[in-house]
Amino acid sequence: MNIVYRGKTKDVYLLDNGDYLLKFKDDVTGENGVFDPGANTVGLSIEGSGKSNLRMTRLFFEILKEKGIPTHYVDSNLEEGTMTVRPAKLFGNGLEVICRYRAVGSFIRRYGMYAEEGQQLDAFVEFTLKDDKRQDPPITEDALVMLGILSSDEYRTLKDLTKKISHIVKEELAKKDIELYDIKLEFGRIGENKEIALIDEISGGNMRAYKEGKYIEPLELEKLILR
Known part of the structure; x- marks a missing residue:
């Protein structure tokens, strides 16, 4: 290797x-x-x-x-x-797509003038560039298309997949009386037909989950889900 x-x-x-x-x-x-x-x-x-x-x-x-x-x-x-x-080609140098069900983390830091901590959100999807130097800046559909990172059709596909995947995760957690607050996903193009697919991971390390209003640490979350 x-x-x-x-x-x-x-x-x-x-x-x-x-x-x-x-x-x-x-x-x-x-x-x-x-x-x-x-x-x-x-x-x-x-x-x-x-x-x-x-x-x-x-x-x-x-x-x-x-x-x-x-x-x-x-x-x-x-x-x-x-x-x-399987090998996957990133969008640009990498995109992260976040689905938010509650206003926490960077969302509340940016929009705290209008949102309250923990406020319910309707599966809000936001795109951020993987760029440590610039602290993973959020980016709009127009900018993504203009910069050649993806097409409008690909943007819609990513947004739809993010909502579908996040909803599946949310339902699985709900079976254990756990509420998903937000989740961060990554995607890439796979194979000759450049199919858009989920890559990286889905774990306690890329989501926030709460039980009875209390945040669950990643290791504890895994124990609760898999027990």
Whole structure:
């Protein structure tokens, strides 16, 4: 295996058959030792979080497969903490698409003049550029199209997929009386036909979830979902 990228929460290796191997790490994003799925820096390391994120990711990717939603997932090895995925071409240098059901995190920091902490939102979808230097700035459809990052049709596809996937995750959490506040997803183009598919992961590391109004840490969330 050849390593091609060392990320904040995962390392990426190229396999002989052209697929990629993702090695999940115990590092999580945040600031000043506090976890934050919207942060663009590693804030702390939580023992066991890598395999925890992988277990959650495998669960949700297999659910999405059953529902016919395209992903890059091939298989996983829980003991090794790895996941095999198909190669995908990013949109630009990477986009993150967030679906928000409650006003928390960066949403309330930006729009706090008009929104209250925890205010309900109607599956609000926002796009941000993966750009650590500029703190992952939000970007509109017009700007994405004008800059050649994606087309208007692709924008609509990404938005629709984000809502569908987020709703599926929300329903799964609700089975455990857990409320999804927001979730961050990534997409890429896969194969010769450039099919848009979900990539990266779905785990406690890229969502905020609450039970009875109390925030659930990623490791605890995995235990509640998979028990």
